[in-house]
Amino acid sequence: MPDPVKFTIDGLALSAPPGTSVIDAAKKAGIEVPSFCYYEGLTLVAACRMCLVEVEKMPKLMTACTLPVAEGMVVRTNTPQVHTARKYMLEFLLTNHPLDCPVCDKGGECELQDMAFRYGAGESRYTETKVHTPEKQFSPVVFFDAPRCILCYRCVRVCDEGMGVKALGVVSRGVVSEIAPNHGDHLECDECGACIDICPVGALTSGTYRYQTRPWEMTHVGTICTHCSDGCKTTLGTRNDRILRGNNRDRSGINGEFLCIKGRYGFDFYDHPDRLQAPLVRKDGKLEEVSWSEALAAVANKFQQVLGEEGSFGIIGSNHTTNEENYYLQKFARQVLGTNNIDHHRTGDVVTTLDALSGKTGKLATVADLYRAKAVLVLGADLALEHPLLSFQIRANYRHHQAHVYVVTANPVREDKYAAAVVRGRDYASLAARLKAEPDLAILFDDSYKGDDIRAVVEFGEQLGIPVKYVPLVDRSNSRGAVDMGLTPELLPGYQPSGQPGLHYDEMAAADLSVLWVVGANPLKAGASRKAGFLVVQDMFLTETAAQADVVLPAACAYEKNGTVTSGTGELQRIERAVNTMGAKADLEIIGYVAREMGAAAKMGPWTPDAVFQEIRGAVRGYNVPMPVLVTGGAAGTTPINGRVAADARPDLVRSDHNGLFASGTLGRYSKILNSVVESRQSR
Amino acid sequence: MTFSPQLEARFATLLASYPPGRERSAMIPMLLYAQDELGSVTDELIAEVARRTGVTPLQVDEVISYYTMLRRKPAGKYHVQVCTNVSCLLRDGDRLFEHACQKLGIENHGVTADGQFSIEEVECMGACSWAPAVQVNYEFHHDVTPDKLDRLLDELKEKR
Ligand code: SF4
Ligand code: SF4
Ligand code: SF4
Ligand code: FES
Ligand code: FES
Numbered sequence: 024m025p026d027p028v029k030f031t032i033d034g035l036a037l038s039a040p041p042g043t044s045v046i047d048a049a050k051k052a053g054i055e056v057p058s059f060c061y062y063e064g065l066t067l068v069a070a071c072r073m074c075l076v077e078v079e080k081m082p083k084l085m086t087a088c089t090l091p092v093a094e095g096m097v098v099r100t101n102t103p104q105v106h107t108a109r110k111y112m113l114e115f116l117l118t119n120h121p122l123d124c125p126v127c128d129k130g131g132e133c134e135l136q137d138m139a140f141r142y143g144a145g146e147s148r149y150t151e152t153k154v155h156t157p158e159k160q161f162s163p164v165v166f167f168d169a170p171r172c173i174l175c176y177r178c179v180r181v182c183d184e185g186m187g188v189k190a191l192g193v194v195s196r197g198v199v200s201e202i203a204p205n206h207g208d209h210l211e212c213d214e215c216g217a218c219i220d221i222c223p224v225g226a227l228t229s230g231t232y233r234y235q236t237r238p239w240e241m242t243h244v245g246t247i248c249t250h251c252s253d254g255c256k257t258t259l260g261t262r263n264d265r266i267l268r269g270n271n272r273d274r275s276g277i278n279g280e281f282l283c284i285k286g287r288y289g290f291d292f293y294d295h296p297d298r299l300q301a302p303l304v305r306k307d308g309k310l311e312e313v314s315w316s317e318a319l320a321a322v323a324n325k326f327q328q329v330l331g332e333e334g335s336f337g338i339i340g341s342n343h344t345t346n347e348e349n350y351y352l353q354k355f356a357r358q359v360l361g362t363n364n365i366d367h368h369r370t371g372d373v374v375t376t377l378d379a380l381s382g383k384t385g386k387l388a389t390v391a392d393l394y395r396a397k398a399v400l401v402l403g404a405d406l407a408l409e410h411p412l413l414s415f416q417i418r419a420n421y422r423h424h425q426a427h428v429y430v431v432t433a434n435p436v437r438e439d440k441y442a443a444a445v446v447r448g449r450d451y452a453s454l455a456a457r458l459k460a461e462p463d464l465a466i467l468f469d470d471s472y473k474g475d476d477i478r479a480v481v482e483f484g485e486q487l488g489i490p491v492k493y494v495p496l497v498d499r500s501n502s503r504g505a506v507d508m509g510l511t512p513e514l515l516p517g518y519q520p521s522g523q524p525g526l527h528y529d530e531m532a533a534a535d536l537s538v539l540w541v542v543g544a545n546p547l548k549a550g551a552s553r554k555a556g557f558l559v560v561q562d563m564f565l566t567e568t569a570a571q572a573d574v575v576l577p578a579a580c581a582y583e584k585n586g587t588v589t590s591g592t593g594e595l596q597r598i599e600r601a602v603n604t605m606g607a608k609a610d611l612e613i614i615g616y617v618a619r620e621m622g623a624a625a626k627m628g629p630w631t632p633d634a635v636f637q638e639i640r641g642a643v644r645g646y647n648v649p650m651p652v653l654v655t656g657g658a659a660g661t662t663p664i665n666g667r668v669a670a671d672a673r674p675d676l677v678r679s680d681h682n683g684l685f686a687s688g689t690l691g692r693y694s695k696i697l698n699s700v701v702e703s704r705q706s707r
Numbered sequence: 708m709t710f711s712p713q714l715e716a717r718f719a720t721l722l723a724s725y726p727p728g729r730e731r732s733a734m735i736p737m738l739l740y741a742q743d744e745l746g747s748v749t750d751e752l753i754a755e756v757a758r759r760t761g762v763t764p765l766q767v768d769e770v771i772s773y774y775t776m777l778r779r780k781p782a783g784k785y786h787v788q789v790c791t792n793v794s795c796l797l798r799d800g801d802r803l804f805e806h807a808c809q810k811l812g813i814e815n816h817g818v819t820a821d822g823q824f825s826i827e828e829v830e831c832m833g834a835c836s837w838a839p840a841v842q843v844n845y846e847f848h849h850d851v852t853p854d855k856l857d858r859l860l861d862e863l864k865e866k867r
Pocket of ligand 5: 790791792793794795796830831832833834835838839840
């Protein structure tokens with residue numbers, strides 16, 4: 024570390040590493056220097072002049088955002104000259120800006136409003152007619168109102184630097200310059216909405232949220248996005264049991280402010296008109312709405328009857344449901360129904376990865392590790408489309424720390440642009456010499472690597488002679504938790520062998536079982552007809568599978584319940600209920616009620632998320648995480664096993680759906696916003 | 708997109724004059740030279756310059772819409788630029804501009820029907836010492852009076 028530089032700001036003697044900007048140094052000392060264009064993590068543009076400060080021996084006011092501290096520098100932020108400068112800058116910004124805060128979508132959470140309140144003048148000398156241009160719609164997600172724009176370039180920079188998309192620019196100049204989309208009159212981009220959230224004013228607004236509410240009327244609930252396995256925290260703004268928006272402006276969670284279109288806007292499936300809100304029971308060949316008690320009795324009676332007749336059961340669980348639900352479901356299957364016929368759709372070979380890493384500790388990379396690693400090797404995956412957060416982290420790591428990114432994929436990917444080396448195909452071994460020279464490495468691989476491929480990757484990584492961490496990529500919000508919780512025929516919770524492996528996913532869908540019980544999955548999606556004598560489905564929608572069921576129980580979605588989920592990087596986080604949807608119940612509750620109807624409640628234990636989680640903490644190694652981390656909304660790393668997995672990993676059963684940015688299984692099919700953007704109709 | 712061999716040679720020199728990875732620095736001269744050859748900056752040209760300098764077409768558009776000397780519509784064969792900025796204004800540059808408009812029968816940014824002339828009111832061209840100043844294509848004309856301008860335009864008209 025070079026010697027710190029000493030300087031004073033407003034009379035305070037301070038020191039900071041060379042290269043620190045005055046604005047950062049001031050912030051650290053608790054002195055606010057107002058700014059618009061300065062934004063942590065993005066490049067500097069010094070466009071807004073809001074951060075002007077007085078510096079001794081400098082002839083004029085300086086922009087604190089671009090001025091590095093220097094030895095002996097004397098800075099003042101609290102002088103009449105600085106106050107006047109701020110006032111004038113704000114007056115200038117407001118010349119063409121509409122003064123209609125009461126009806127502006129940003130009113131109440133607008134940085135310009137706050138600044139004008141704190142630093143601005145009470146009146147304006149500008150009496151001329153304001154330049155006005157009509158509002159434009161760039162896409163179903165992004166709306167732009169030029170007169171409100173203060174040209175801070177935040178949106179342009181976050182799209183280019185943060186997202187790696189470069190879809191926005193500033194055209195023309197002077198009073199008519201404005202933000203423009205990449206396709207003339209419209210945007211073709213990730214539709215992530217990062218530009219909208221980062222906009223300090225009401226210039227960029229979102230198609231889903233604009234003019235729905237005043238910000239202060241909402242309740243904010245921090246929960247975890249229910250789409251991919253990256254585990255982003257999304258803070259849902261709700262009012263009257265409706266979700267109005269998602270964002271993560273408070274930077275809580277492993278994703279900071281990042282969210283893709285699914286986490287920010289893709290919550291809308293929850294109030295799709297096709298949402299099931301009453302149980303259905305097949306009567307005379309037709310599914311009819313019945314009361315919960317009738318439906319639960321029908322299920323419990325059938326289960327009892329089949330148990331008595333020593334019939335066969337099959338249970339298919341989900342990679343969207345919580346750890347508690349998955350744990351409770353497998354417990355029900357094994358202890359009440361006495362079967363190992365239980366599985367879920369496996370989207371990555373987690374089992375082989377953990378087995379191959381047996382005996383080694385600290386081998387699983389977290390989301391934060393991807394931002395810190397000196398080098399990253401991407402095998403097979405198109406991260407920007409399938410793991411947007413991980414892609415974002417690696418991009419940020421490259422921009423901020425010049426990390427070396429190595430790409431080994433079949434097709435071109437976004438990471439190519441800044442990669443240290445690109446290999447088309449699978450020949451990662453050709454990179455051995457370069458990787459050996461790296462201080463450390465994180466390796467990510469998708470489902471095109473399974474079984475022996477993974478063992479080979481681990482062997483390769485371990486002989487490089489540098490610290491290496493791994494990420495076995497999986498698809499959905501709790502794909503990882505489903506394996507950890509023993510939702511497989513071979514393995515019990517915590518990767519303990521079940522002894523007698525039962526039927527797996529495809530076998531159950533095709534077998535002549537007495538009962539098939541499907542919780543949050545769609546095994547008959549491809550159009551196969553059901554084989555089981557009795558089919559029970561818990562889902563939010565009448566999927567292809569549910570349509571063939573004898574009993575359909577309407578399930579709550581992730582935004583309507585509590586519990587925990589485990590991200591693809593093994594980070595355990597709490598989800599929190601944001602809204603209630605009439606008629607639907609959480610899967611955990613449904614399973615609990617079935618147990619009660621069958622008289623198995625005592626055997627199963629209470630079906631509240633907290634009670635089940637306590638049981639998981641005892642049963643699954645690695646889940647005994649510190650509770651304060653979890654309850655305060657943090658992410659706790661889990662290593663569910665460190666030893667050989669004494670069962671066949673069945674890599675042959677692993678297949679990812681490779682859902683891109685605008686798809687998300689059943690949820691994606693029922694999300695209006697995901698289907699409305701043009702990009703979802705292009706092949707992405 | 709194909710250009711004349713001379714223009715291709717210029718592009719090659721331009722792109723080689725900046726450090727590797729900084730090809731975008733060649734964007735403005737490339738656009739100017741290509742505009743001389745094509746008459747204006749076309750969509751096709753934008754895409755081509757973007758490709759060759761390693762930026763997005765939108766980034767090229769940012770530059771074009773910033774600089775007035777880059778035109779999306781063709782100008783006349785003789786592009787008459789009359790300065791009306793302070794020094795020229797003090798020496799009747801504004802009247803000179805009006806005079807030129809009348810003489811050519813077109814308004815600011817207009818092009819004559821025969822495509823020979825176009826006119827543009829411009830800001831300071833750095834010729835203040837000889838105000839009022841007029842620029843026709845790449846040629847400067849100093850201390851211009853309405854009479855001088857008439858003669859100049861007539862000469863050009865005859866040249867065709
Ligand atoms: S929505 Fe996302 S990708 Fe599209 S312009 Fe905004 S920041 Fe860029
Ligand atoms: S649209 Fe918003 S973020 Fe973009 S430059 Fe204008 S004020 Fe800044
Ligand atoms: S990256 Fe994944 S977890 Fe994050 S917002 Fe997008 S879909 Fe949700
Ligand atoms: S914050 Fe320094 S100029 Fe904008
Ligand atoms: S003001 Fe006309 S050339 Fe300078």
